[in-house]
Amino acid sequence: MTLQANAMGTPTRRLDGAPKVTGTAPYAYEQPVKNPVYVHAVQSGVARGTIRSIETVAAEAVDGVVAVLTHRNATRLADVGDDELAVLQSDSVAFRGQLIAAVLAETPEAARHAARLIQVTYDDEPADTELRADREDLHAPEGEDPPDDRSRDEFAAAFSSADVRVDQTYTTPMLHNNPMEPHTTVAVWDEESEVRLTMFDSTQGVHVVRSTLAPLFGLRPEQMRVVAPHVGGGFGSKGMPHAHNVLAGLAARAVPGRPVKYAVPRQQMYALTGHRSPTIQRIRLGAERDGRLAAISHDSVEHSSTVKEFAEECGKPTRSLYAGAHRLITQRLATLDVPVPSWMRAPGECPGAFALEVAMDELAEACGVDPIDLRIVNDPELDPKTGHPWSSRRLVECLQEGAERFGWAARDPEPGRRQTGGTLVGMGVAASTYPCFRSPGSVARIEVTDDGRYSVRIGAVDIGTGAWTALTQIAADALGCDMELVKLEIGDTDLPHATVAGGSSGLTSWGSAIVEAARILRHEHGASPRVGTTVEAETPDKPRGVAVHSFGAQFAEVHVDPDTGEIRVPRMLGVFAVGRVINAATARSQLIGGMTMGLSMALHEVGVMDHRTGHVVNHDLAEYHIVTNADVGDVEATWLDDVDPQANPMGSKGIGEIGIVGAPAAVANAVYNATGVRVRDLPITADLLL
Numbered sequence: 001m002t003l004q005a006n007a008m009g010t011p012t013r014r015l016d017g018a019p020k021v022t023g024t025a026p027y028a029y030e031q032p033v034k035n036p037v038y039v040h041a042v043q044s045g046v047a048r049g050t051i052r053s054i055e056t057v058a059a060e061a062v063d064g065v066v067a068v069l070t071h072r073n074a075t076r077l078a079d080v081g082d083d084e085l086a087v088l089q090s091d092s093v094a095f096r097g098q099l100i101a102a103v104l105a106e107t108p109e110a111a112r113h114a115a116r117l118i119q120v121t122y123d124d125e126p127a128d129t130e131l132r133a134d135r136e137d138l139h140a141p142e143g144e145d146p147p148d149d150r151s152r153d154e155f156a157a158a159f160s161s162a163d164v165r166v167d168q169t170y171t172t173p174m175l176h177n178n179p180m181e182p183h184t185t186v187a188v189w190d191e192e193s194e195v196r197l198t199m200f201d202s203t204q205g206v207h208v209v210r211s212t213l214a215p216l217f218g219l220r221p222e223q224m225r226v227v228a229p230h231v232g233g234g235f236g237s238k239g240m241p242h243a244h245n246v247l248a249g250l251a252a253r254a255v256p257g258r259p260v261k262y263a264v265p266r267q268q269m270y271a272l273t274g275h276r277s278p279t280i281q282r283i284r285l286g287a288e289r290d291g292r293l294a295a296i297s298h299d300s301v302e303h304s305s306t307v308k309e310f311a312e313e314c315g316k317p318t319r320s321l322y323a324g325a326h327r328l329i330t331q332r333l334a335t336l337d338v339p340v341p342s343w344m345r346a347p348g349e350c351p352g353a354f355a356l357e358v359a360m361d362e363l364a365e366a367c368g369v370d371p372i373d374l375r376i377v378n379d380p381e382l383d384p385k386t387g388h389p390w391s392s393r394r395l396v397e398c399l400q401e402g403a404e405r406f407g408w409a410a411r412d413p414e415p416g417r418r419q420t421g422g423t424l425v426g427m428g429v430a431a432s433t434y435p436c437f438r439s440p441g442s443v444a445r446i447e448v449t450d451d452g453r454y455s456v457r458i459g460a461v462d463i464g465t466g467a468w469t470a471l472t473q474i475a476a477d478a479l480g481c482d483m484e485l486v487k488l489e490i491g492d493t494d495l496p497h498a499t500v501a502g503g504s505s506g507l508t509s510w511g512s513a514i515v516e517a518a519r520i521l522r523h524e525h526g527a528s529p530r531v532g533t534t535v536e537a538e539t540p541d542k543p544r545g546v547a548v549h550s551f552g553a554q555f556a557e558v559h560v561d562p563d564t565g566e567i568r569v570p571r572m573l574g575v576f577a578v579g580r581v582i583n584a585a586t587a588r589s590q591l592i593g594g595m596t597m598g599l600s601m602a603l604h605e606v607g608v609m610d611h612r613t614g615h616v617v618n619h620d621l622a623e624y625h626i627v628t629n630a631d632v633g634d635v636e637a638t639w640l641d642d643v644d645p646q647a648n649p650m651g652s653k654g655i656g657e658i659g660i661v662g663a664p665a666a667v668a669n670a671v672y673n674a675t676g677v678r679v680r681d682l683p684i685t686a687d688l689l690l
């Protein structure tokens with residue numbers, strides 16, 4: 001059953017919009033607290049080794065310094081089997097930039113100044129930070145069985161007998177989440193109170209912060225409270241607590257009763273709050289002359305850290321996007337002395353689709369087939385990964401409608417021929433896909449209040465996506481009332497449990513629980529339930545036997561100056577099949593935001609690791625380049641009129657991540673069409689085109 005849409009589908013303005021633009025919406029760091037202590041952290045200056053000495057006397061002597069924390073005096077934490085969180089627990093250093101000390105002071109200036117006076121010596125060891133595909137120590141991720149010999153042989157036979165073959169290697173660099181609001185935490189430890197540790201945190205999930213950190217500090221869940229009223233983006237880096245959260249807790253523990261404020265400086269984020277691993281991806285496509293795929297292989301190599309394993313899983317889109325009988329997908333990791341990689345918008349799908357979708361462009365050219373037609377002939381009836389039918393797919397319609405709107409017919413299939421006023425002009429296309437996840441375990445509570453309204457409570461977080469508004473729309477339709485009658489509360493562990501705002505799963509997971517609670521309320525208590533009536537419901541199970549994914553087609557036009565190699569991208573268009581769009585205004589922002597981030601990845605973003613020191617040298621926005629307004633032309637996102645009743649009761653699918661998937665490939669393919677230069681290594685810089 002799908003819900004009737006009344007509030008859903010309208011471009012309702014953000015309920016939190018006015019407080020945000022007037023500066024009255026409190027973010028974590030802005031929580032009004034009395035008499036705070038400020039934290040400034042010290043990071044390791046070597047990438048591997050042991051701290052031999054750490055001299056804190058000069059720092060402690062600075063006026064206003066309250067305490068200096070090191071591994072020698074910090075509270076012992078419980079071992080929860082996650083070494084990323086074992087902050088200040090030993091003298092060993094496992095990557096450059098690891099937290100090794102912190103100053104607590106009466107002012108942020110005193111804390112920062114004193115932190116610089118701490119002298120550290122190390123017994124350092126050679127660090128190994130360089131990802132190469134020919135390393136001998138590459139291994140499959142934990143718990144993953146590599147494909148067996150038979151599937152390898154079958155693939156090899158199908159590939160070698162194919163009429164047309166593409167066999168290329170693509171690379172993407174280390175990439176860094178850079179939300180507008182860096183990671184911040186205000187923490188208070190109170191020995192006198194039931195709730196020992198309170199954290200105002202910039203996070204994508206209050207409950208995951210609590211469930212991860214409470215055991216570390218020896219607390220029961222109810223002894224900790226996490227609040228996140230407003231969050232300025234995360235892109236995955238706030239999807240789980242990182243070392244800085246633990247440091248905030250340790251600092252609070254050191255000055256009981258006094259709130260501590262810790263804002264991670266942007267320069268420190270590059271080593272502390274997660275990043276996307278660099279990737280090396282070999283794609284092999286074997287096809288018949290008309291482009292029909294017979295064999296698809298995707299071998300990816302990524303780095304992980306010695307502290308904790310994380311796999312970027314580039315092969316994911318290749319499992320589901322196209323037909324083709326023989327498929328071989330492998331993944332190998334190099335465990336290096338690098339910061340802990342983590343989620344960054346569309347982990348896996350984003351870099352994976354760059355490689356796959358550039359390879360598809362190469363195959364189209366090799367077959368003499370239009371890149372859109374190539375994708376259409378390879379559109380699979382069933383999900384190749386599971387064999388299940390699609391709840392809905394509609395990628396072909398996205399491609400066709402996009403081609404029409406974008407003016408694809410004007411593209412010259414011969415690269416390097418189209419010019420306007422001496423500038424080379426090219427067009428590119430790529431497909432996007434992202435699964436529609438439904439995380440189990442969110443609970444929504446609805447109560448009829450004495451002002452004739454409905455209080456809807458769920459511990460979800462709006463990280464800037466518009467979830468607050470969209471959930472209110474969902475609740476209004478589920479309750480059959482106007483939005484004004486819904487009072488939604490989110491962002492607090494005092495509210496019922498909710499899963500993280502990640503994996504494009506938020507609205508599906510939380511919205512389904514709200515709809516279920518509303519259904520129970522109306523079913524059991526009729527149209528006018530009494531004041532005080534309260535119901536709770538959990539996210540219903542996801543549908544079985546059906547493959548639910550969002551899809552999209554991405555188009556880009558690029559202009560290249562043939563003398564300087566300068567690349568401009570005047571137009572991008574994305575056409576998406578994402579089920580029902582709950583809020584047209586905030587959905588559009590999600591999609592164009594993702595596309596813009598994809599443009600940024602295609603042309604600008606690269607984390608430069610100095611392998612002599614293990615240091616990400618360009619660790620700020622001056623040198624880690626992200627697209628700005630001047631780099632972004634007309635980015636348009638649109639969607640098919642779509643409702644997917646199998647996806648969830650709202651008929652919606654995820655939109656948070658699909659915008660970035662395929663966008664870098666569309667730009668790279670357009671650059672090739674403009675210049676005839678095939679760049680397989682991101683980012684595409686001017687020098688590569690000369």
Ligand code: MOS
Binds near residue numbers: 234239
């Ligand atoms: Mo996303 S990388 O799941 O926040």
